[in-house]
Amino acid sequence: MTFGLKIKKMFLFLMAQSQQKYSRKKLKFISTIGYRKKNSMNNPAQLWIGNQQLLKQEVILFLQKQFCPRSCHTCITCNKIQELQHHNLMWISPDKQYTLNLLEPLFEKLSFANAMQESFFFILERADLLTTACANSLLKSVEEPPTGYNFIFLAQRTDAILPTIKSRCITKVFHEEKLETTHEPFLQHFKVKTEPLSFLQALETAQPNEQESIELIDSLLHYWSTQYLKNQQKKIEQIIAKLQQAIKKPPMPGGSKIFWKNVYLSLNSHLGKQN
Structure with a gap:
């Protein structure tokens, strides 16, 4: 492939993403990339890229919309999500690199079927710290999760994510406004x-x-x-x-x-x- 064709493809890709913008006070949703159900906020495997602290709050707002019909930010459900304590969420955050032991609760939860029309979200912070062994152990679950289970991987840079994980996710890139x-x-x-x-x-x-x-x-x-x-x-x-x-x-x-x-x-x- 010639350099000019590579640049053209890169430009068309960037322009396609810029047509979809999602704005908030702190973050601006810039682009969506992926091979599954494009533009779906409910895809079971998502990779969110952005500033670590602001991105975490953005995920909380997204989850409040999923579990609270009014997304009121004041009810018990919204408060539980804000406190990272909601029973249908599992937040995983490594101190250093991910280990298989750290992921054991995730696999244990996946062994149970969800109730009808129930959703459960695994949020894996600092996904760039996933080791190859940990990523490989997740592949089948990420690609074909049991009904109702969802994965959201959070990271600051997309190029730091292992290709095996990235290829199975819809990628959403967020930038700070202005x-x-x-x-x-x-x-x-x-x-x-x-x-x-x-x-x-x-x-x-x-x-x-x-x-x-x-x-x-x-x-x-x-x-x-x-x-x-x-x-x-x-x-x-x-x-x-x-x-x-x-x-x-x-x-x-x-x-x-x-x-x-x-x-x-x-x-x-x-x-x-x-x-």
């Missing part, structure tokens, strides 16, 4: 050639954290993929390749400034001056 808007002056330094001092000042003002950095790189990939479809220049290919390399090596905790300085240095020679 992130791109508030960081647009900073992003300009990766769209046109600028002076290093100007970039350093913008970096000090923006100070993107680790999660924001990943989302902003995604935004830049979308921007340059769009530009490539308009003008298939070799330098744009090189910019996209550099951004793809950057997203494979995201910033370590406390390392966002160094990360963005390296991205700036790798891209600046390929950028044109602003007209």
Whole structure:
């Protein structure tokens, strides 16, 4: 497959996802990806990508809608969900990596049939910490769960999820609202050639954290993929390749400034001056 065709497919994919937006005060639902029942919020296997704390609250709101007809946020049912104590939910959160012992309660629950039209949700936080052995043990249950059982995997980055899990899920990507808007002056330094001092000042003002950095790189990939479809220049290919390399090596905790300085240095020679 040629580079141009790859970019075209990437762009069409991103544009298809952008047609479905789900907005809240804290998060914006950006895209849905998957091979099962697309656009279904009730698919039995879902992978949700976003900021860990905000994403957790988004799942709580989703579950309140599932179990409370009014989604009132004040009844006993809604409160139980908010407290992660509802009897039809099992939250699993590893301290480090997932272990088979940690998943034992999940398999024990799956051995019991649900009551007629009853739903049960397993929420696996930090799904990027699933080991290969743990992921393999889940495959059959995730692909063909017993009636009424649902899986929601939560993670900050989709590329950190094992392909065996990702391929069996509808993937939903969430971003914080207004992130791109508030960081647009900073992003300009990766769209046109600028002076290093100007970039350093913008970096000090923006100070993107680790999660924001990943989302902003995604935004830049979308921007340059769009530009490539308009003008298939070799330098744009090189910019996209550099951004793809950057997203494979995201910033370590406390390392966002160094990360963005390296991205700036790798891209600046390929950028044109602003007209």
